[in-house]
Amino acid sequence: MIEFQQVAYSYGGGELLTEITLRLPPGSFHFLTGPSGAGKSTFLKLCYGELHPTAGRVTVDEADLRKLSRDGVALIRQRVGVVHQDCQFLDHLPLAENVALPLTVTGRPVSESDLGDLLAWVGLKPLSDHLPPQLSGGERQRAALARAIIMAPDVILADEPTGNLDWEMSLRLLTLLIELNKMGKTILIATHDMNLIRNAKSQVAARVLRIRDRRVQLAGSDL
Amino acid sequence: MSRIFAFRRSENPADRIVPPSGFTARLTSFTAAAMAFLAVFALALSLASGKLAARWSEALAQTATIRVSAPAAQMETQVAKVLEILKQTPGVASARALSLDEQKKLLEPWFGPDLPIDALPMPRLIDLRETAQGFDAEGLKNRLEASVPGAVFDDHSAWRKPLVAAAQRLRTLGLVAILLIAGATAAMITLAANAALAANRPVIRTLRLIGARDTFIARAFVRRFTLRALAGALIGTAAGMGAVALLPAANEAGGFLTGLGFTGIGWLLPLTIPPLAAIVAFLATRTAAFATLKGLT
Ligand SMILES: Nc1ncnc2c1ncn2[C@@H]1O[C@H](COP(=O)(O)OP(=O)(O)OP(=O)(O)O)[C@@H](O)[C@H]1O
Ligand SMILES: [Mg+2]
Numbered sequence: 001m002i003e004f005q006q007v008a009y010s011y012g013g014g015e016l017l018t019e020i021t022l023r024l025p026p027g028s029f030h031f032l033t034g035p036s037g038a039g040k041s042t043f044l045k046l047c048y049g050e051l052h053p054t055a056g057r058v059t060v061d062e063a064d065l066r067k068l069s070r071d072g073v074a075l076i077r078q079r080v081g082v083v084h085q086d087c088q089f090l091d092h093l094p095l096a097e098n099v100a101l102p103l104t105v106t107g108r109p110v111s112e113s114d115l116g117d118l119l120a121w122v123g124l125k126p127l128s129d130h131l132p133p134q135l136s137g138g139e140r141q142r143a144a145l146a147r148a149i150i151m152a153p154d155v156i157l158a159d160e161p162t163g164n165l166d167w168e169m170s171l172r173l174l175t176l177l178i179e180l181n182k183m184g185k186t187i188l189i190a191t192h193d194m195n196l197i198r199n200a201k202s203q204v205a206a207r208v209l210r211i212r213d214r215r216v217q218l219a220g221s222d223l
Numbered sequence: 224m225s226r227i228f229a230f231r232r233s234e235n236p237a238d239r240i241v242p243p244s245g246f247t248a249r250l251t252s253f254t255a256a257a258m259a260f261l262a263v264f265a266l267a268l269s270l271a272s273g274k275l276a277a278r279w280s281e282a283l284a285q286t287a288t289i290r291v292s293a294p295a296a297q298m299e300t301q302v303a304k305v306l307e308i309l310k311q312t313p314g315v316a317s318a319r320a321l322s323l324d325e326q327k328k329l330l331e332p333w334f335g336p337d338l339p340i341d342a343l344p345m346p347r348l349i350d351l352r353e354t355a356q357g358f359d360a361e362g363l364k365n366r367l368e369a370s371v372p373g374a375v376f377d378d379h380s381a382w383r384k385p386l387v388a389a390a391q392r393l394r395t396l397g398l399v400a401i402l403l404i405a406g407a408t409a410a411m412i413t414l415a416a417n418a419a420l421a422a423n424r425p426v427i428r429t430l431r432l433i434g435a436r437d438t439f440i441a442r443a444f445v446r447r448f449t450l451r452a453l454a455g456a457l458i459g460t461a462a463g464m465g466a467v468a469l470l471p472a473a474n475e476a477g478g479f480l481t482g483l484g485f486t487g488i489g490w491l492l493p494l495t496i497p498p499l500a501a502i503v504a505f506l507a508t509r510t511a512a513f514a515t516l517k518g519l520t
Contacts, residue, residue, distance in 0.1 A: 050432065050520050070437055073520070077434035088429045092242035105240070105435035147433065 001026045001155060001186045002047050004216075007056035009042055016042055018214045020056070024188060026154070029181045029204050031197050032190040033219075034211030040190040041085050043216065044157050047188070048080050049073045060155075078106055081148030085159040085190075087140045089132035095119075096128040099146045106151075115150070121176070122146045123169070137164035145173060155186040162193055170196055178204050237443040240430060241423055248451055251415045255455030255500055256462070258408045262401055263463025263493045269397030270492070271483045276390035279383060287360075289318075289349040293373040302347050305374050308366055309351055314358025318351040408452070408500060409507045416448050416511040424515075431519050441512035445505055452504030456497040464493050 007020040016039045024030060032040050045051040046058050049065040058065045060076050068076065081102075089098045096119065100110045119125045122142040127135065135143065141164050148156060156177065162170035174196060181187045181204060191197065200206045208219040289309075293301040302320050309318040321329075326348060360378050367374045420427070423444075430440050467484050485492065 048432075052520070070516075074431075074434050074436045077432065082432065084432070088425060088432075090240060090242075090426055090429060093239065097239075101240075101430075102433045105430060105433065105439055107439075151434075 001028075001061065002188075003059045004046070004053075005056050005059070007046065007053040007058060009039070009046060009051065010054045011042075015054070015214060017046075017211070017216065020216045022209070022216060022218070024155075024186055026186055027181070027184050028186055029178070029200070029206040030188045031200070031206060031208045032188060032211070032216075033192065033194075033197070033208060036192070038211040039214075040211060041159050043211070044082070044159050044188070044190055047157055048077055048082055078102065078151055079153050080155045080157060081151060081153035083141065083144045083148045083156075083158040083161045085163070087144035089140070089143070091132050094129045094131060095124060095135065095143055098132060099124075099143060099150060102147060102151045108151075118146050118150060122173075138166075138169065141165060142169070142173070145176075149176075149180065153185070155188070156180060158187075158189045160191055161189060162191065162196060167195075171199065174200055237439060237446060240440075241419075241426060241443045241447065244419060244422075247415060247419065248447075251412065251448060251451045252455035252458075254411050254415075255408065255452040255504070256459030258404050258411075259456040259459030259496050259500055260463040260466075262404045262496050263460055263467060265397050265400035265404060266493055266496070267467050267483055267485065269394045269401070270485065270489060272390045272393035272397060276387050276394065279390060280387050287351050287353070288377040289351065289367070290346045290375045290377060291349065291371065291373055292344075292346040292375070295344070298347060301371055301373055302349065304371050305349055305367065308363075308370065309349070312358055312363055312366075314354050314356050316352045316354045318349055321348045321350060405499070405503055409503045412448055412452060412504045412507040413511050416444060416508040417515070419444060419448075420511060420515040427515065428519055431516070437513065437516045440516060441509060444512045445508045448508040449501050449505045453497055453501040456500035460493055460496045464490070 002024040004020045004022050008015050008018040010016055020043075032043060034040055042051065046053055047060075049058075049068070052058075052066050060080070063072065063076070065073065065076070089095075090101065093101070096115060097104070099119065100115055103110050116125065116128075119128055122145060124139060124142055124146065127139065132140065132143070141161055145158065145161055148158070158177070162173060165173065170193070177187050177189065178200065189196075197206070197208060209216050210219040211217075289305055291298070291301050291305055306318055306320065309315050323345075326345065329348075360376070364376045367376055427440055464485075470484060
């Protein structure tokens, strides 16, 4: 599904990430972990073309992200749902419309009942009419997840999706992602939360990628 | 809830993704209105001067006058000689000596009706009309000089030409003014669109990240500015046309001023201003929007 070939990335100083060669096969479940500032968010941004590698190439379904047209990148992003670490919304639109935005911008009809179910599932139904600036950090993260999955994407990339959530909510969110994985979606979650990883491993064949020495390595079972 | 959704769906979704911007929106419409107003006048000016140039060249093009001065005794023979020459000149359609009464009438406005014209050494005037092909003015002048020294050929084109040239220049200036107005409108809308795009950069970035295509994002801005420019230009054009229609009707002596306005189907011409303003706004905003989007991955 997503493939890195000899990828390196640098923001301008030294190389932050280097010699990354790996494949996220369709239907796989991965965690990405590493110290703060190691480059987890950077890695995710390389996956959906917000950043282009300074060396090597990233392909999604064999398509080189750098060579794709701008519309081609937009199409990829419609198939890759992303929960950003700093979830951005359109602050002038109510929550419900923000969650439905990926449908709106691609001209797809918004089913009110589906939208209602999704909002209820992430516990935001009562806040449907609130504007994003009125939401708490955790509420924003849940809204971002809802927005990321509303298009039923093939891949879901989540950057610290449980960073602001309590344990119970984190588990609920994990359960949702595991269910989506069982439906065949490819999942990649960047997180510090070892408990979350352990919990997931007990339910699904999750693998852990660890950033160490600027390289992304598959961690063993030494958690 | 469902009613809110029904209402929202009836709107164009691209319009809602950009936050409303009350004040700048009104500034754009206002400028478009002002520009359209000016464009109406520039258009009226061009049309009027164009008409004037055409009228002057037409009225004067095919006439000329020959003035014959001679002692009273020889006057008739001299005049006859000139008429004979004119008859043989190719390109002269007709020639006619003015009668004394007619000449008296011409002079009346200056000297009053009691002018003892018979007692004065008045030159006689011969009025001639040329055919469409025209005649060789130089040749005629030379021939008259040789055989009737007292005859002076007075070609109207000598003083007509600078007037026609001035009117034509005025028309060109009017057209240049219209082009400048169009350019200024494009520049103004580009500035306004760039300001809106910069202010909404986070919105654009977010839309781009969730998979919106450039055309969809651009359309939100393009639609908005095009509609604003169109609305403003409609108001400005209506006001301009109203002002032209209400110009006090100057009498004949007004000359050039009487022509300032539209006649008949000429009134349809300013109606092209609002659509043109909308097209200018469309192109300017589209260019600005795609330039901004290019800077985002
Ligand atoms: N736009 C940028 N320009 C320059 N440096 C950047 C930029 N974004 C991130 N960095 C730097 O790159 C490094 C990796 O950042 P990144 O956000 O990928 O880390 P992370 O692993 O996601 O950290 P965290 O766990 O805190 O979210 C950091 O040292 C950061 O300062
Ligand atoms: Mg991060």
